[in-house]
Amino acid sequence: MTDPTGLEQARTKMTEAGVAPAAIETFTRFYHLLQSGESGLVREDDVDPLVDIPNRAELAISDDDAADALARTAMLKLNGGLGTSMGMDQAKSLLPVRVAPGSSDGAGGSAGAEPEMLTFLDIIVGQVRAAREATGARLPLLFMNSFRTRDDSLAALERYPDIAVDGLPVDFLQNREPKLLADDLTPVTWEKDPDLEWCPPGHGDLYPALHASGVVVALLKAGFRYMCVSNSDNLGATPDATIAGWFAASGAPYAAELCRKTPADVKGGQLVVRKSDGRIVQRETAQTHPDDVAVSLDATRHPFFHTNNLWFDLEALAAELERTSGVLELPLIRNDKTVDPADPSSPKVVQIESAMGAAVAVFEGATAIEVERSRFLPVKTTNDLLVLRSDVYDLTPDYRLEAQALAPLVDLDKDYYKLIDGFTQRFAAGAPSLRDADSLTVRGDWTFGSGVRAEGKAQLAGDGGTVPDGATIGPDGI
DSSP states (O other), rough: OOOOOOHHHHHHHHHHHHHHHHHHHHHHHHHHHHTTEEEEEEEEGGEOOOOOBGGGGGGOOOOHHHHHHHHTTEEEEEEEEOOGGGGGOOOOGGEEOOOOSSSSTTHHHTOOOOOOOOEEEHHHHHHHHHHHHHOOOOOEEEEEETTTTTHHHHHHHHGGGGGOOOOOOOOEEEEOOOOTTTTOBHHHHTOOOGGGGEEEEGGGGGGHHHHHHEEEHHHHHTOOOEEEEEEEEBTTTTOOOHHHHHHHHHHHHEEEEEOOOOOOOOOSOOEETTTTTTEEEOOOOGOHHHHHHHHHTTTTTTTTEEEEEEEEEEEHHHHHHHHHHOOOOOOOEEEEEEEETOEEEEEEEEEEEEOOOGGGOOOOOTTTEOOOOGGOOBSSSEEEEEEESSSTEOOOTTEEEEESOOOOEEEOHHHHHHHHHHHHHHHHOOBBOOTTTEEEEOOEEEEEEETTTEOOEEEOOOSSSEEEETEBBBBBOO
16 A cells, blocks of 8 residues: 555544644645646736726715715634744734823823733724714624634633624634645644644635635625725724725725835735736735746836735625635745744745735725725834834724824844844833934844934944933934
């Protein structure tokens, strides 16, 4: 009897772990593509730039149409990330990011009291609650959790028993899949930490997870027609009645929110037009050939990047999930890693991934809209976190982050600030003022006092030290 193939081993492992059948079939499809040498690359010669799209700032949607559309909209947050790139081992959405409105940060809180710090999750709930109160919309809030974020996130949400709507679930689980040894594509075994034998399948797992959970059907039965999906670490993706009204009027099955590039935008996916059939397709960074990277980043040719904020017509989505049994024909993304991300000497593995935004090519008539930069405020690194915690933004009573200045480019020394524990220790007295800074570059081990200000092209160099309370950092340092 011959040994089972890598695919057979992987399917058995997933079945025994209780992974949803749609996810197993999706993995199987991608495995065959991987075996055939499919790279998922989208070459520049095969596409045209996407340039002619509506702009949210120029929409003319009546208040009644906007309110009607929002009343039939649900919000879904992707909440499976652990923040491992920042050294976290729990849901990134539980990371404290802002002082609560009216807390003791000088905005009316009790004298001497510790300021209340809000997490991503707290702010998301606040945004939805405020939108409900302002518009009267039921506005369900759902989370797609992973096995490793579910318990902690649901425990945190117990503070908000009012967030559930009409018996709809508050969350559903994304799937998981085996990491594959790079040399023979068999599932890796890692006895030091068996959890590291598994990986998330990327955001494209949204579709088999929705199919397995029955969430789309439940939303339709409850009277909802549209769904806005975004990452839980993007606090800019607030409920938006104007976009909801535009999407409803468009009749499109699917829409993506795009932002105009700035010089700082060197990563992230983009939408392009496939020359062979005129369909809009998504090209992720991992799908860009090395020879095409420079032109893909050229804002004069490709002026927009993808925010990962998506809109779905739930009827169209339900029909596609039913037609495909949740196995949408998304492009493969091959991600080469080591089984232990923290140990570069551990075995090399392949992670099979897909992007949820790639479904733009699946839905005929899919479209896109240009949105303000305020709808894209992701936190992927401690650099981003410092800006979000700083006075560049004000957190309004309706839990929106309003920019008070252009966000500076922050570049902290990775040796000391990359991981959240080191970052927190060095900014224990709070984030410096960044409103007057064009950039902040820190090299060396510096601990920041309270009331520190950065101005212009601020920089710190050398071995490190302490930035005194009230100090100003400029181009020449302190």
